Amino acid sequence: MSDATDTVTRKASGGQTIRPEEAAHFGALAKEWWDPKGSSAMLHKLNPVRLGFLREAVDRHWSGDIRHRRPLVGKSVLDVGCGAGLLCEPLSRMGGAVTGVDAAPENIAAAALHAKGGALDIRYIAGELAEQDLGQFDLVTSMEVLEHVADKRAFVGELAARLSPGGLMVLSTPNRTQASRLLLVGAAEAVGMVPRGTHHWEDFATPEELRELLAAAGLAMGEPQGIAFSPAKGLHLSSDLALNYIVTARRAG
Template identity: 35%
Template sequence: MINADPSELDKFSQLAHRWWDPTSEFRPLHEINPLRLEWIDGLAGLAGKRVLDIGCGGGILSEGMAGKGARVTGIDLSDKALAVARLHLLESGAAVDYRKVSAEELAAEAPGEFDVVTCMEMLEHVPNPGSVVAACVALVKPGGHVFFSTINRNPKAYLFAVIGAEYVLKMLPKGTHDYAKFIKPSDLARWAKSVGLPPQAVIGMSYNPLSKQYWLGSDTSVNYLMHTLRES
């Protein structure tokens, strides 16, 4: 069975036409993209690399990485999101290959073909995140980079990512996140280590609702990013 929740796919498919509207429900992705893009590029050196973006949605990160000189493949299971991503290429002129395929399916088809794999804001939306992590190690070359980002599981994360973002600030539609699916950094690190992806760095992403600014720092209590390397 495909590792996907039909209700999650439907939720994002209904919003797909707004993916590239920076004032829409996807505004947070537009605002954090420069931060995560520079962090990834600084660690992996994207220029000339073959990169896979898992759960690419409408292609915000995929296009950003292509702009850094990477040869990018973006995969997702939402037909509508992929249609929007492909349509936006006509406007941006970016070179990204979008495919409808799961990470697990592509891992069986193209093992070890990518220098860099990104899986951002996606693990908390699938039934079996550990399966995606295992697919990532199969997809990346020995010595290659894998990047994850997701949401911590603790009371503060619930307060900020669900109550604050969805109900108070209304930055995201209600029901975007399910607290039960949030992932502690220790759990993600354990899954990664168990398949040969030892973590190299963990960094937090914070947001100030007054200044409406995001920044990367040491606070991983809500949103965080993890850099791993496949063992040779």
């Protein structure tokens, strides 16, 4: 599956969440996704932090052995807003049967090419999540995507619809605080840590807002954990939610 993008049966839906300008922005960066010193350098630094949280959440949710190198064997995984596969590839190496969906065809092409080079069997699909007849998955992830969609309620609803009963969802997104306005939008873009135009502060969601969105979709949100930065530690998991946070969600009840 990794040598080409999939053709997937489409279903009619009015829940369009893709912003064309956002897809174009990230699609233009596709060729640099896998360059740790390129325009996606911040994501390369962020990825190990997200994976640390995710691995612990997976072990806790399925009562797994923390020594097991492939805790997702036998599990289906969906990563939405997958870019060029920075998260999909480690999830595949953890044993998951991984599907990645992204709004930008350029990203999907780069993801498929990179997965092929690593002999990883990952299914990649370009387009609107609501238009894909994908079924349900044991693990659904969507990292740094919520802030880029046009309709957050519709998007979270689509994510929830893809989660199997007993499944686990993991989401990360910037918090809408004065600290994130100053550092993630102002400073980070000014010094080139992220490309200009990547973030729009008014589209960030607070943990309380995300909890409400998840509840409306029938999901219960776990306790959020911050992703903070310090000169000594770099990016790291923290109790400080001011910049960015990561959460789990499960079906309520």
